[in-house]
Amino acid sequence: MNGRASGPAAVIGAGPNGLAAAVTLARAGVPVTVFEAAETIGGGTRTTEHVMPGVLHDVCSAIHPMALATGFFREFELTKRMRFTVPDASYANPLDGVAGGATDGGAGRAAIAYRGLERTAHELGRDGGAYAAFYRPLLRHLDGVVDFALGPTMLRLPSDLVAAMVMGTRTFEQGSLLWNRRFREHAAPALISGVAAHSIGRMPNLATSGVGVMLGTLGHASGWPVPIGGSRAITDVLAADLVAHGGAIETDHPIDDVRQLDGFDVKLFDTSARGMAAIVGEQFPARYRRALARFVYGDGATKVDFVLDGPIPWSDDRVAETPTVHLGGSRAEGAAAELEVSRGRHPERPYVLLAQPTAFDPDRNPAGVHAVWSYTHVPSGSDVDVQDRVIAQIERFAPGFRDRIVAVRQTTAAEFSRYNRNYHGGDFSAGAVNLRQLAIRPTLSVDPHRTPSPGIYLASSSASPGPGVHGLPGWFAARSALRHEYGLPAPSLGLGAV
Ligand SMILES: Cc1cc2nc3c(=O)[nH]c(=O)nc-3n(C[C@H](O)[C@H](O)[C@H](O)COP(=O)(O)OP(=O)(O)OC[C@H]3O[C@@H](n4cnc5c(N)ncnc54)[C@H](O)[C@@H]3O)c2cc1C
Incomplete structure (x- = not known):
């Protein structure tokens, strides 16, 4: 009616x-x-001044790939109403210096997703061509991919059938046991899994893969912006x-x-x-x-935010150029951590999602103060203290991090469910x-x-x-x-x- x-x-x-x-x-x-x-x-x-008076931290979301690329905010002309920094590098995945774990086998070299696909591929070395071949068709059909993944319902005919097919086949590949098929080293798979793990769940699976393919594609298109x-x-x-x-x-x-x-x-x-x-x-x-x-609710997130007296001392300096960092190590290690969470346990070496906005929005906080935002996945409703594990995971790829901490605040999944009624058990x-x-x-x-x-x-x-x-x-x-x-x-x- x-x-x-x-x-x-x-x-x-x-x-x-x-x-x-x-x-x-x-x-x-x-x-x-x-x-x-x-x-x-x-x-x-x-x-808000969530960790320490005078220092601003994002309480929940921090990085906004979808704010630039999707229908509502485009029509609303968000980028004409406020400013974003869109760095050349969208996200990084530090790795241990294991053989084949990095392009040059060097200690602690990271995999980095730049907006430029060719630069990303070039730095990925032997797997660069396969990585570029994975994303190129998605980028060619970008509008159709976004429309398919972020439309009002998936139960409708896609506006671009080729885009839907490309998205579907790549989601299937990375969401199944075929996920290592095209790669020979660790860096490219870790980069793809690090994004997929944004949505909480065992890997490989089709849902995390679909989310990862979409966010990864945006990382090579409009980028992963930091709001000023x-x-x-x-x-x-x-x-x-x-x-x-x-x-x-x-x-x-x-x-x-x-x-x-x-x-x-x-x-x-x-x-x-x-x-x-x-x-x-x-x-x-x-x-x-x-x-x-x-309708079911998933596992949760526990956040650990920091104030530092200097930038994070990454082993690989290039990681300082990316606002978002995925700290899960290799694909196998990240998948093992997510499996633990799905079994109701807290992994010793958790997957940590970290944002370091200071270099990209230098006026947000007083000079010399570095606000660092991070969270990790935990079983639904968890109130377990995971702070030391998160710090150890950052320290692993940035020795000396611990010494720069001025203040720290943990917000457990149980606390998140009280903070916002929508976050049942910390499922944001x-x-x-x-x-x-x-x-x-x-x-x-x-x-x-x-x-x-x-x-x-x-x-x-x-x-x-x-x-x-x-x-x-x-x-x-x-x-x-x-x-x-x-x-x-x-x-x-x-x-x-x-
Ligand atoms: C730690 C964390 C990190 C995140 N990182 C990112 C990120 O980097 N990028 C990104 O895109 N997304 C991120 N997200 C997810 C993103 O924040 C959410 O998907 C998004 O905010 C959902 O928007 P929403 O309007 O549906 O709900 P919400 O933003 O949750 O807002 C719901 C509002 O409704 C209010 N409410 C609920 N019930 C009632 C009631 N009965 N009466 C009155 N008011 C009520 C709540 O108080 C709340 O203010 C993150 C979330 C968290 C928690």
């Missing part, structure tokens, strides 16, 4: 998806209020646009029961699917409640990223953001296309609501639009 509603809309949650949904509605002329449980807006895009001022800059420009278009934001205002929203014709939830089910309760048909209950994807839940997120539907209850939409990363700061679930949910509830077309989001 089209054009049924004419009254105001409520958005529950002010993460990037909630704000993307609210901006889209407000620009279409719908009166919209955003309710945020926390004292501040932003969800996974907050930057930290991730909260993204929140700030979204909120400013919302308010400029008549939207309102209420912080410290948790929604626990849908009856709190009486008076709003349309409700968009930037909560987890489980959170939405609890709030809406019996207003959802029993069948839909059962489907939401089948608001739902496991497995093959089923990539295709069916959160339920089987060609319009998965629209629930069977009139006027209720799921706008968070529990809905397709899943986690990451891209605003897409929010944008898709809002567009569906505009079409079905208000009978309105999607508005223009650019700076030139009124």
Whole structure:
């Protein structure tokens, strides 16, 4: 039914998806209020003095490959509203100096993914040609790959069939026991696995592989940018646009029961699917409640953030040129660590994801202060202290790191689940990223953001296309609501639009 509603809309949650949904509605002329449980807006895009007064750290997201490359933020013209540094090097994977572990067999040489594929291939030596052949067709069909991987649902005909086939075959190769087929050394496979491990899960598997192929392709295309001022800059420009278009934001205002929203014709939830089910309760048909209950949550992350009195002393100096570093050693070692986590254990040598923004955003913090952000995967709900293991893993590739630590703060998965209601057990994807839940997120539907209850939409990363700061679930949910509830077309989001 089209054009049924004419009254105001409520958005529950002010993460990037909630704000993307609210901006889209407000620009279409719908009166919209955003309710945020926390004292501040932003969800996974907050930057605070998290470790030490006077030093800014991103609490959750830090690096934004999807903010530059995907539909919502492109239409919103994000890069004209705030600044990013896009370094030549997207990410690095330090390695031990084992034979065949590096192009020259030298001690501690890293594998580095530059935006330039040819430079990357050149530095990978013997496997360079095979690595370039893996990514070249993906880059040739970049728009189709992004559209296929990050569309409103995977249950639709791809806009570029060749892109979908290229993505599918490469995802299959790197998600199966064929994953070492084209490589002879350790560096190229470690580089690919280091990205795949962004989504938590055993490797090889198709879901982690798909995420890795997509993020790796972006690393060789638009790059992995660092936002100037930290991730909260993204929140700030979204909120400013919302308010400029008549939207309102209420912080410290948790929604626990849908009856709190009486008076709003349309409700968009930037909560987890489980959170939405609890709030809406019996207003959802029993069948839909059962489907939401089948949506599962994954393992978690524990974060360890540092303030240093100097840059990280990497064994391989080139690692200082990359904002993102994957510390898992070889592919086999990274896979072993992820397997441990999936078995409910904490690996001795964990896979650590590290961001070092200082060199790329030098004015964020006082001169001489280096903010370092890192996290590692842990079993769901973990409150185990992994700080020493994370430090040891960094120290392994950067001897002397420990001596530069001025302050450190650990945030366990259990603490994350209290910090943000969407992160059940510390799962910051608001739902496991497995093959089923990539295709069916959160339920089987060609319009998965629209629930069977009139006027209720799921706008968070529990809905397709899943986690990451891209605003897409929010944008898709809002567009569906505009079409079905208000009978309105999607508005223009650019700076030139009124
Ligand atoms: C440690 C960590 C590192 C990450 N690194 C990156 C990265 O580098 N790059 C990247 O792209 N992504 C990263 N992510 C993931 C990214 O932050 C999330 O995918 C993204 O923030 C999801 O956006 P969202 O709007 O769906 O939900 P969220 O950002 O989680 O926002 C949801 C908001 O809703 C509020 N809320 C929930 N329930 C209620 C309620 N009942 N009433 C009112 N308010 C409610 C919450 O308080 C929260 O503010 C990271 C996440 C974490 C935790």
